[in-house]
Amino acid sequence: MSEPAPAEALQVPKAAELVAAQLRRQIVMGERAEGELLPPELRLMTELGVSRPTLRQALRILENERLVRIHRGRNGGARVSRPSVQTAGRHLNNLLLYQGATLDDVHTARLLLEPAAVARIAGTVSAEDVAALRASVAANLASTDGAETRRIGSEFHIQLVELTGNRSLVLFAQLISGLLDGALIRHDAERLKQRMPSQSEGLIHDHSRIIDLIEAGASREAARHWREHLEAVHRQLRKSINTDLVLDLEA
Structure with a gap:
């Protein structure tokens, strides 16, 4: 009988990946419109129940996937960019x-x-x-x-x-x-x-x-x-x- 795999071998999604997956689904399903500005950080943190570092890491994941465009600065924010060919x-x-x-x-x-x-x-x-x-x-x-x-x-x-x-x-x-x-x-x-x-x-x-x-x-x-x-x-x-x-x- 084979021994069970060690706990460290299990791939548990990180919190940021789960948040990114939730936002990704909203974007690809059309719940977030092209060019729409996502809510401010504090509001998103409250809605998603996550910390600021987790939220920012999730947004970086989506930025790398070109699903959001992040504009930094005082009037910055994350805008939705729908998937394209x-x-x-x-x-x-x-x-x-x-x-x-x-x-x-x-x-x-x-x-x-x-x-x-x-x-x-x-x-x-x-x-x-x-x-x-x-x-x-x-x-x-x-x-x-x-x-x-x-x-x-x-x-x-x-x-x-x-x-x-x-x-x-x-x-x-x-x-x-x-x-x-x-x-x-x-x-x-x-x-x-x-x-x-x-x-x-x-x-x-x-x-x-x-x-x-x-x-x-x-x-x-x-x-x-x-x-x-x-x-x-x-x-x-x-x-x-x-x-x-x-x-x-x-x-």
């Missing part, structure tokens, strides 16, 4: 860096997500949805700025996933897009200043084609076409970036 992306990048992930890994995740999404929505989207997708393609073709072209193209990928109506998939798509775009912007800034019509217009044509397939309800062909498109995008990326290096957007 950008903040989540920074945390995700740190985790991927720690785990040794690469841009090739991120590309593979995109391959698993987006073709399945377009297959799912084929034949189910409304005329208004199709019109919005076509408007995005038209705006991309009309753009003469490389960075703007890339932004519209990235948003198109997210638009497709949004049509599944699945919020979790949309968040994943936004995070993946942010990682890929961030890497390219950081490592390939000079090339972004110029538009490369022969390449970009070919990829935009793929966008037009996927809309046709979705509208026609051709789910299998849509998935295949979009997989080939993503592979083409990744081949372009590899021309500028060594995508098998460990992901680090801060390098």
Whole structure:
């Protein structure tokens, strides 16, 4: 019969972590509005039943998580900052860096997500949805700025996933897009200043084609076409970036 684990091995949450968890839940559940100034220290200490050092440590935890912005000084205080995709992306990048992930890994995740999404929505989207997708393609073709072209193209990928109506998939798509775009912007800034019509217009044509397939309800062909498109995008990326290096957007 095994002996019980020593008491010191048990992980008991500290008071500050419990307070941070309580405030965190209020923020993410929308009980505290974006930009709202939290009550003064004395009032929060009374409401939460904690000491000043415990409260301040809890607020530092939330500040590190970017859930509050602390302004120090006479008229300072802690203001609520709701969770964002950008903040989540920074945390995700740190985790991927720690785990040794690469841009090739991120590309593979995109391959698993987006073709399945377009297959799912084929034949189910409304005329208004199709019109919005076509408007995005038209705006991309009309753009003469490389960075703007890339932004519209990235948003198109997210638009497709949004049509599944699945919020979790949309968040994943936004995070993946942010990682890929961030890497390219950081490592390939000079090339972004110029538009490369022969390449970009070919990829935009793929966008037009996927809309046709979705509208026609051709789910299998849509998935295949979009997989080939993503592979083409990744081949372009590899021309500028060594995508098998460990992901680090801060390098």
